[in-house]
Amino acid sequence: MNVILLGAPGAGKGTQAKELAARRGLVQLSTGDMLRGAVKAGTEIGKKAKAIMDRGDLVPDEVVVGIISERIDQPDCANGVILDGFPRTLEQASALDRVLTEKRKKLDAVIELKVDDSKLIERIVGRFTCAKCGEGYHDRFKRPQVRGVCDVCESTEFTRRPDDNAETVTRRLMVYYRETSPLIGYYYCKGNLKSVDGMAEIPDVLASLEAALDARK
Ligand code: ADP
Ligand code: ADP
Ligand code: ZN
Numbered sequence: 001m002n003v004i005l006l007g008a009p010g011a012g013k014g015t016q017a018k019e020l021a022a023r024r025g026l027v028q029l030s031t032g033d034m035l036r037g038a039v040k041a042g043t044e045i046g047k048k049a050k051a052i053m054d055r056g057d058l059v060p061d062e063v064v065v066g067i068i069s070e071r072i073d074q075p076d077c078a079n080g081v082i083l084d085g086f087p088r089t090l091e092q093a094s095a096l097d098r099v100l101t102e103k104r105k106k107l108d109a110v111i112e113l114k115v116d117d118s119k120l121i122e123r124i125v126g127r128f129t130c131a132k133c134g135e136g137y138h139d140r141f142k143r144p145q146v147r148g149v150c151d152v153c154e155s156t157e158f159t160r161r162p163d164d165n166a167e168t169v170t171r172r173l174m175v176y177y178r179e180t181s182p183l184i185g186y187y188y189c190k191g192n193l194k195s196v197d198g199m200a201e202i203p204d205v206l207a208s209l210e211a212a213l214d215a216r217k
Contacts, residue, residue, distance in 0.1 A: 001026065001080040002105055003213065004087070006183060007113035009172045010124040011198050012205060015136050016113070017084035019206055024213075027077050031064045031086040033134070034071070036161075054162055056171035058088060058179060065095040073103065080108075088180045093187075109216050110187040111209060113198035117173060124169050131157040142202065192216075 001024065005013045014030060021028040035053060038046030045067075049059045068086055071077065087093040100107060115123075126139035132155035137144060144151050150158075163172065187193040194212045198205055 001108045001213070002083070002100070003080070003108060004083045004110040004187070005113060006110060006180070006187070007198060008115065008117075008120050008176045008180075009169065010120040010127070011113040011115045012123070012202070013084045013113060015142075015202060016206055016209055017082045018136070020209060020213075021082050023210075024080075026080045026082050028084055029068060029071055029077075029081045029086065030084040031059075031067060031088075032084075034067055035059060035064075054168070056163055056168040056175060058175060061089055061091045061095065064088075065092060065099070068096070069099045072099070072105070087183060090182055090186060093183055107192060109213060110183075110193050111212050112184055112193060112195045113205070114195055115198040119199060120173065121166070121169050124164050125166055127164050128158045128160050130155055131159045 003020075003026070005017050007013050014028075014032075017028045017030065020026065035046070035049045039050045039053070040046070045063060049063070052059050064086055068083070072081060083096075087096050096107075123138065123141070126141070128137050128139070129135065130137070130150040130153060133150060133153040135150055135152045136142070137158070148156055148158075150156070163169075184193065194216070196205065196208045196212055200208070
């Protein structure tokens with residue numbers, strides 16, 4: 001099963017994609033995580049992407065399409081993927097259609113996570129991540145059970161993204177409405193869009209997503 005999770009920055013795509021992937025035997029493909037990996041590794045792509053990401057703009061379509069197209073070919077993706085943060089433009093969406101057709105794969109569901117803007121900002125500025133295993137946390141909404149210790153791997157090191165600050169968030173939201181929100185209409189017209197209330201608590205959102213996947217035609 002191949003699924004797209006659509007939603008604004010901070011909507012909960014990463015949190016939910018990780019859990020859904022584990023439950024359904026799928027692979028989570030987050031272009032944001034892959035790009036941050038490239039920045040950290042100092043690759044050519046990473047060097048070009050860093051400044052763009054820091055100011056909250058989008059990395060060029062051909063770069064992310066190339067990354068996804070290569071990654072989705074790997075054997076571990078044969079059972080299906082959850083795309084988190086991709087596609088983000090109409091260009092990327094039609095490139096994805098082409099890539100999937102070429103590789104004889106199909107898109108089974110597109111789920112939009114709906115969250116109000118004020119909540120998005122609150123979620124983004126409080127977000128932090130385990131530096132070792134990547135588990136996501138929040139200052140108020142998802143604290144580690146033992147303060148300062150990762151629930152999953154017991155690491156005591158955490159990171160915050162340089163783009164998760166109040167100024168850049170506004171820019172990222174603007175970019176989302178301009179470039180990414182048209183995809184909701186695009187997939188609605190293709191007949192595979194579902195919407196889920198992303199304002200609820202993390203486990204409740206997960207349950208709605210599971211129900212949406214189970215109810216698909
Ligand atoms: P968020 O989880 O807040 O939505 P991501 O981790 O998905 O953020 O993305 C972080 C940044 O990486 C984006 O602001 C953008 O610069 C870049 N990026 C990620 N995915 C894409 C994409 N599909 N197209 C272009 N840029 C992307
Ligand atoms: P995205 O990948 O869409 O940018 P994340 O999954 O990283 O979003 O979530 C953003 C922040 O909000 C994280 O700190 C996460 O722990 C928190 N979060 C995610 N879902 C919820 C929710 N349903 N309620 C409260 N906080 C949430
Ligand atoms: Zn950890």
